Amino acid sequence: EAQVTQNPRYLITVTGKKLTVTCSQNMNHEYMSWYRQDPGLGLRQIYYSMNVEVTDKGDVPEGYKVSRKEKRNFPLILESPSPNQTSLYFCASSLGSGQPQHFGDGTRLSIL
Amino acid sequence: QKEVEQDPGPLSVPEGAIVSLNCTYSNSAFQYFMWYRQYSRKGPELLMYTYSSGNKEDGRFTAQVDKSSKYISLFIRDSQPSDSATYLCAFGQYNFNKFYFGSGTKLNVKP
Numbered sequence: 001e002a003q004v005t006q007n008p009r010y011l012i013t014v015t016g017k018k019l020t021v022t023c024s025q026n027m028n029h030e031y032m033s034w035y036r037q038d039p040g041l042g043l044r045q046i047y048y049s050m051n052v053e054v055t056d057k058g059d060v061p062e063g064y065k066v067s068r069k070e071k072r073n074f075p076l077i078l079e080s081p082s083p084n085q086t087s088l089y090f091c092a093s094s095l096g097s098g099q100p101q102h103f104g105d106g107t108r109l110s111i112l
Numbered sequence: 113q114k115e116v117e118q119d120p121g122p123l124s125v126p127e128g129a130i131v132s133l134n135c136t137y138s139n140s141a142f143q144y145f146m147w148y149r150q151y152s153r154k155g156p157e158l159l160m161y162t163y164s165s166g167n168k169e170d171g172r173f174t175a176q177v178d179k180s181s182k183y184i185s186l187f188i189r190d191s192q193p194s195d196s197a198t199y200l201c202a203f204g205q206y207n208f209n210k211f212y213f214g215s216g217t218k219l220n221v222k223p
Contacts, residue, residue, distance in 0.1 A: 004155070031209070033211070035213075040120070040215055041215060042116075042118075042200070042213045042214055042215035042216060043156075043200065043202075043213040044213075045210055045211060048209055048210070050209060056209065058210060059210070090155050090156070092155075097204075097208065097209045098143070098144050098204045098205065098206055098208070100146055100158045100161045101158070101211065102158070103148075103155030103156045103157070104155050105153070105154050105155045106153070106154070106155050
């Protein structure tokens with residue numbers, strides 16, 4: 001089954017404690033992206049990757065890092081999380097830029 | 113001015129009604145137009161995808177794009193309680209790597 005898998009689905013943690021949210025897709029997609037979804041603000045792009053070792057900033061990259069060492073994986077790293085990063089996060093993938101994206105089921109992060 | 117505007121609702125309709133969901137946009141460079149449906153505690157799933165003005169139909173769903181007015185719509189015929197979800201419009205550009213999403217319209221179809 002074609003899917004985008006995120007882990008963990010839920011996480012409550014404290015300010016400053018580094019965390020990683022993993023994302024994996026099994027569709028051999030080149031393009032992957034991370035979004036955060038906040039009430040009234042919709043989906044905002046954090047980072048995206050066109051292919052292995054190729055990443056670039058989206059609209060809200062501050063406080064986040066990503067890496068793309070393998071085609072299927074695109075982890076999101078919060079080196080020093082802060083409460084304003086409390087949000088619902090989605091990973092997505094597609095065949096290429098401009099193509100419709102497939103989304104994971106989301107990771108709800110709470111930073112206390 | 114926001115690049116994408118979408119009424120958040122909520123929109124409540126009786127089962128069987130025709131539903132109209134709309135988005136306006138300001139960026140004339142947008143070339144791809146999408147509608148996603150998002151159920152509670154799930155990720156968005158693609159409903160409709162088009163890159164031209166006019167109508168595109170898929171079952172009970174019709175996507176309409178008016179590039180001259182910078183306006184897109186999603187029509188749902190014979191709405192069902194299972195259509196209750198949040199609907200997101202989305203936009204993209206050729207050879208441009210960012211996507212832009214509306215904030216979503218919450219739809220409730222009452223049995």
